[in-house]
Amino acid sequence: MSVELTNYVTLSAVMFFIGVAGVIVRRNPLIVLMAIELMFNAANLALVAFSRAWVNNAGHIFVFLVVTVAAAEAAIGLAIVVAVFRRAKNVDLDEVAGMHG
Amino acid sequence: MIPFYVLAVLLIASAVFTVTQKSPVYSVVGLLANFLVLAALYFTLNAEFLGIIQIVVYSGAILMLFVFVIALLSSGIGPFAEGPNRMPRVAIPAIVTTAIAFGFLAFGISHVPLGVPVPHATTIGPVGNANVFGSVGDFGVALFTVQLLPFEVTAFILMVAVIGVVLLAGDAAPQRTHGSHPKSRLKSADREPIVKAGR
Numbered sequence: 232m233s234v235e236l237t238n239y240v241t242l243s244a245v246m247f248f249i250g251v252a253g254v255i256v257r258r259n260p261l262i263v264l265m266a267i268e269l270m271f272n273a274a275n276l277a278l279v280a281f282s283r284a285w286v287n288n289a290g291h292i293f294v295f296l297v298v299t300v301a302a303a304e305a306a307i308g309l310a311i312v313v314a315v316f317r318r319a320k321n322v323d324l325d326e327v328a329g330m331h332g
Numbered sequence: 333m334i335p336f337y338v339l340a341v342l343l344i345a346s347a348v349f350t351v352t353q354k355s356p357v358y359s360v361v362g363l364l365a366n367f368l369v370l371a372a373l374y375f376t377l378n379a380e381f382l383g384i385i386q387i388v389v390y391s392g393a394i395l396m397l398f399v400f401v402i403a404l405l406s407s408g409i410g411p412f413a414e415g416p417n418r419m420p421r422v423a424i425p426a427i428v429t430t431a432i433a434f435g436f437l438a439f440g441i442s443h444v445p446l447g448v449p450v451p452h453a454t455t456i457g458p459v460g461n462a463n464v465f466g467s468v469g470d471f472g473v474a475l476f477t478v479q480l481l482p483f484e485v486t487a488f489i490l491m492v493a494v495i496g497v498v499l500l501a502g503d504a505a506p507q508r509t510h511g512s513h514p515k516s517r518l519k520s521a522d523r524e525p526i527v528k529a530g531r
Contacts, residue, residue: 234336236446242340244441246347248434253351255426261356261398265363268394269347272370275382283377284448286465292479294382295471298389299486303493305394309401310501316405 239280247273258324260315264308271301335376342369360398367391377450378466 246269253266275294282290315327346369350362367390374383464470475483 233449236448244437249347252430256423279379307496310497313501
């Protein structure tokens with residue numbers, strides 16, 4: 232009995248929803264960004280597993296693209312955090328409500 | 333089969349550790365463990381290049397960015413190093429909603445025929461050999477021939493990110509006052525504003 236694709240996809244789903252819970256529950260912007268990284272990585276895991284199951288490296292290319300997007304997102308997200316902190320001296324996402332969100 | 337379950341447990345444990353820590357520094361450590369375990373998982377799935385990219389880009393670059401931002405923002409200011417500590421009011425409903433959503437997804441997964449066996453990488457092929465699935469050579473050949481457009485889109489995304497970061501956080505100087513200086517008024521009058529957004 233070998234590991235099946237279901238196991239990988241389920242693992243990916245569990246990790247994705249840990250990230251979702253982190254984004255919704257946590258109020259520290261850095262931890263929210265890290266939870267977003269978790270979600271990106273969960274998607275990557277599913278893509279690599281599918282790519283391995285049907286021997287086709289298009290999934291690898293897609294993961295490459297996702298890694299780039301994740302890097303860009305982290306850089307811009309952290310720049311926004313720095314800018315907001317410089318303005319408001321505040322890091323609680325509930326209290327950063329300048330746009331009345 | 334055993335490696336998969338060991339790695340899966342480590343992956344989920346480090347993900348939970350990342351999300352539940354009070355201080356972002358501990359979260360970074362948890363995330364580092366998560367990325368390393370994920371890289372190991374990629375190696376078992378024959379994705380050599382992606383495993384290395386995972387370590388270099390995520391553990392090397394992105395996590396360093398997080399650490400630098402934590403260091404930058406928490407210098408001299410106490411609360412940031414710890415972060416907001418209280419449990420928000422939405423915590424319980426949010427976790428319940430997330431669990432329900434996960435239930436739907438798990439139901440969907442269990443009803444899709446995904447019983448395809450995923451072979452573990454027994455022997456990793458020679459690095460750079462284009463005939464071995466997932467090797468650096470195989471990946472590179474695909475990236476530079478068939479998938480050239482995604483590669484160039486990647487370069488474009490990185491350029492956009494660099495410009496955005498410089499615009500957002502690059503200027504630490506105080507707000508510029510337009511037109512206060514006659515020379516600057518002259519300068520700003522005879523050229524189009526490149527970026528209208530005020531900093």
